[in-house]
Amino acid sequence: MEHFIVSARKYRPQTFKDVVGQQAITNTLLNAIENNHLAQALLFTGPRGVGKTSCARILAKTINQDGNEHPDEDFAFNIFELDAASNNSVDDIRNLIDQVRIPPQVGKYKVYIIDEVHMLSQAAFNAFLKTLEEPPKHAIFILATTEKHKIIPTILSRCQIFDFKRITVTDAKNHLMLVAAQEGITADEDALQIIAQKADGAMRDALSIFDRVVSFSGKNLTRQAVTENLNVLDYETYFKSTDLILENNIPQLLLEFNEILSQGFDGHHYISGLASHFRDLLVCRNPATINLLEVGEQTKTKYLEQSQKSPHNFLITAIELANDCDLKYKTSRNQRLLVELCLMQLASILVKQDGEKKNDLPYIIPPEYFKEKGIKPIKISTKAKERISEKPNEPTSIVEKQKVDEEKPYVETVENNITAPTNITNIQEIVVQKAIVSEVPETIEKKPIVINKGRKTSGLSLSSIKKKKEHQEKKVDNVVDPKNLPMEDFTESEMQGAWIEYGKMQDKKGERILGSMFAMNIPVMKGEKIHLELPNQSMKVDLETALPGLFQFMYKKLNNYSVELVITVNEEASKKYAFTPQDKYEKLKEKNPLIDKLRTDFDLDL
Template identity: 65%
Template sequence: MEPFIVSARKYRPQTFRDVVGQQAITNTLTNAIEHNHLAQALLFCGPRGVGKTTCARILAKQINSDGTEREGEDFAFNIFELDAASNNSVDDIRNLIDQVRIPPQVGKYKVYIIDEVHMLSQSAFNAFLKTLEEPPKHAIFILATTEKHKIIPTILSRCQIFDFKRITVKDAAEYLKYIAENQGIVADDDALHIIAQKADGAMRDALSIFDRVVSFSGKELTRKAVTENLNVLDYDTYFSATDLILEHNIPQLLLLFNKTLSLGFDGHHFISGLASHFRDLMVCQHQDTINLLEVGDVAKQNYLEQSKKTSNRFLLQALNIANDCDLKYKTSKNQRLLVELTLMKLASIDFEAEKKNSEHDILTGPSPDFIAPASFFKGNNALQKKPKESTAQEQSPAAPPTPVEAKNKEEQTHYRPQESPKEVPSSDAVVEPKPETEPQPETPPIKKLNIGGGKRVSGLSLSSLKIKKEHELSRKDETIDESKLPKDPFTEEEMQKHWADFVDKIDLEGKKILASNLNADVPKLLQEKTIWIELPNGTMKKEIEREQYDLMEYLRKKLNNYFIELKITVNETVAKKFAFTPEEKYQKLREKNPAIDLLRQTFDLDL
């Protein structure tokens, strides 16, 4: 029985033409050899398994070949490989420097390949600097590393640097197909693409996975065998999940997720794969981006077919929801519930979008009726709208409002929601022309609707729509006739008395700050209808202006005059009249009664 040789060794490239995915570097090295333009110190850096050591060995073999050597000559006496991970001391570098001085016995160059060079110690790097900068003519150093940032700058400046890139999924899948044909293995393109994706740009990892899957499935490599052996979710799982999401089938979607968990996959793996699936579907939406889809031909066709069932808006919302779940997964205490909630949101994207549109219209303008699923209204004629009937109360002439009704009417006018759009009548209904009305001014966005002065209703709920419609049906189109409002004359003393009564009233209600601000000055009457107060700062003015509606409504009712106005001015010099500290209060009292000094001295009182 012959010993088994792993594919990573058996199919290691022997020439630069066999190297996969590094054409720019191999072409550069080939031209440098042909034109005798090769540097004496080279640094190969890049991810694992992309061909750094392989290219170093091919280069060492190529520069010693002159056409006279026998076939299969590997120049083993001219190539020295040093593993810097285990030989990283100063003594190891000194032994290497001693060997460099001896010229080669066969061939033209001695090539020193130092793998994982970033593992050398600081002292070893410093001992290596002079030899690396001015080596003998027969010595060439090739350094290989996966972490270039750990190498000191003085080493980097003495080397010609070659950055190896990750091998693409397409190149890795094509090379795996070539190996499968050599071994007589029938392999699906989708299976090879899954192996290439799992390798994450490393050809050595791809070959190792390939050997493992072949040992599992034998001479026939299928997508099912690969996904089962590598413990990855098949494309079909995500295709099924997306179909259920588009059908809004939440129960089956949760069952599919439960089945996935029972196979040993965690929720994070499932939701991140679903987000990648949505990304692939979005890539298929445009002809120019289909090439970004790194899957087999059969899977690509399935993606194209499912992408036709989706829209860009759906995919963007789905990506946002899935990505949000991906970010919150590790910090969540109930991770399964988080994923299930995400799946329910995904399956309800259309309904959520309609709800958000309705909420947006409540705040910004006329709002259509809430759109429920079409299946909800099938065979349900009881929900069809009936023409609006006018009541006798609406047809009667409007009576003059009382002062309290005028207040309520003013509140409703200020918070008046915009009219809903006219409903479309059925085909057999008689459409009557309605008189044109003046367009209502655009109302500012508000979060609460206070309709009819009753319970406050959230503007972002469906119940507010119903209440708004009921209010529209029952509201009277009344206008205030200012000529009928009372306008009784009053004196300044009467106004000051009611002002003081209002201050006492709000003080008992707990509004201490407002009461103090209103007591800051004695109100004066100007031009028979203007009440004027002077305050020491703008903050007090803003506080009173914020609550002046209740004040003016109280005064208008008590004085029986609905034409009075309030004028507030700020005079910062007035602040000097007010005493805030104990010393200031004591000075005020002493100005009024100088005998208070005698009282303080007699009883030895403190402030």
């Protein structure tokens, strides 16, 4: 059985041309060698598997070549590799310094490659400083590390630093295609694309994954075999999920997610991949950004087809929802529910929700109505719609309401032809007078709107005095006669039922104190007036704030616009209210004395 050599070793770069994805660094090193500009201390830093150690070996071999040596000559006696992870003490550095003094037997330079140099101790770094700053002419040091920030600044200042970048998905895929061709393996482009993405910029990882997948599928490398072996979600999964989202097929979408979970995939991986899929679809919509899509040509065609079916606004909202779910996933207690809720929201983006309050159209009334009437439709702005939808703040008390009514200028109400409500006077026993509200029964005749489009007049002119006099006369004429308002008779039980109903309405709105006040204090009829007795002054103040809304409700409920309410305060009545547990117990004992015997027999506590 022939010994197997992994691809990462078998296809390790032997020249600078073989190095993948680091053209800027390899060109710099070649020019430095040709122009005799090579520094005596170099630092190669970057992620794992990008070619740092390989470039160090190639450099060490290249600088010792003079054109007369054998092609297979590797100058092993001139290259010394030190693993700083296991040789990180001061004694190891001292041994290295002693060897540096001896000149090379073959070639011009002795090259010392110190891998994982960040693992050296602080004392070892300090012992190495002098030799690194002023080495012999025949010595070149190449330091390699993945964590440059762990190296002390005094070492960094003595080195020429080369930052190796991550290998792009396209470069890794192209290199894998060359390896597959040399190995006689038939590989789908999408399959190699998935391997390159899984490698995350490391060529060594890509070759290791390639060996593993080839061992699984043999000489024919397919996309399905790669996804099955690597346990990754392929593009088809996200294409299918997006089609279900666009169709608003929520049941099938949830079943698809359940199938993904049953295959052992993580919900977090799925939702983050779905967000990336939406991003790729958005990238495909513009020809200028289509190059940002790192996929094969066949897959790119599928992305283009689905991007045409996905509106731009949908993709923006979908990315926000999926990204928000991705951020909340680790902190969520029910992670599956979080993803399912996100999927349902995604599927509902393009569906107009029932009961939607906002009107996205630029018209309040459909234009067809105006066309039939021969009127040009009026387009309104978004700010105007917001002002229309806003409700004015109602005054919170009778005093504020009076102040608003006094400061409010006279406005002629066309629909009901009435003036503003009269002010309410406050006496020792507050008698709430009849208030004419803005809502008047439909029995009152409505008059058309009359708008004065004449030119403005000065407040100091004779014409303005005349117009003011005419306005006052109109004001008197337009006042509605209270006799025209409904004044049906009602019983005490009907009045109390309306009172309790209004209290329940306040309780549902969140006004718990006001609701309990209406439930505890029931008014009675005395003649034609409603009388209410309250136990303290604070209750009276709280009730006065609710009087405007109360009267509007009572007027409509009883169909009587002459309702009057008399409020009195009786401090003695406050004694009958039970506020503390002891008060409540005494109240119960008055109703049933046997409750005291029950407490004594069972040794109960309040």
